[in-house]
Amino acid sequence: MEVDTQSEVFRAYAFSASILVMKMILLSFLTGRQRIKKGVFVNPEDVLHKKGLKVATQGDPDVERIRRAHLNDMENILPYLTIGLLYTLTNPSVAVAGLLFKIYTGARIAHTIVYVIYPIRQPARALAWLTGVIVQLYMAVKVAQHFY
Numbered sequence: 809m810e811v812d813t814q815s816e817v818f819r820a821y822a823f824s825a826s827i828l829v830m831k832m833i834l835l836s837f838l839t840g841r842q843r844i845k846k847g848v849f850v851n852p853e854d855v856l857h858k859k860g861l862k863v864a865t866q867g868d869p870d871v872e873r874i875r876r877a878h879l880n881d882m883e884n885i886l887p888y889l890t891i892g893l894l895y896t897l898t899n900p901s902v903a904v905a906g907l908l909f910k911i912y913t914g915a916r917i918a919h920t921i922v923y924v925i926y927p928i929r930q931p932a933r934a935l936a937w938l939t940g941v942i943v944q945l946y947m948a949v950k951v952a953q954h955f956y
Contacts, residue, residue: 900950
């Protein structure tokens with residue numbers, strides 16, 4: 809079985825995957841920016857030549873919020889990259905697959921916005937997370953049914 813990289817379904821998946829990976833990379837930069845802004849570093853070599861900075865013994869709440877969002881991305885986007893790719897091999901409808909990829913991508917972007925960029929009360933973050941999980945579960949069931 810070959811992956812048809814020119815199919816509309818695969819192209820929709822590849823676009824979604826690339827947006828999500830770029831979002832994860834952006835969170836890495838946001839973490840670094842926040843560490844610099846707050847003067848919070850965890851490794852001795854990071855403060856070696858900077859006067860007045862010390863290695864933090866406890867995390868800064870603002871830095872840790874971004875790190876938790878990044879960890880949540882790793883816990884959710886990495887499995888999506890796998891199940892999404894497998895889902896493209898099930899010959900799904902272009903419309904359904906495209907919609908699933910868009911919903912998942914939008915949910916993960918929304919999750920980051922309400923967690924890091926503009927934190928708001930629950931259940932906003934939980935709903936964004938749950939939306940993504942439902943999409944992943946749907947695709948996982950379809951993959952299991954197709955290959956069983």
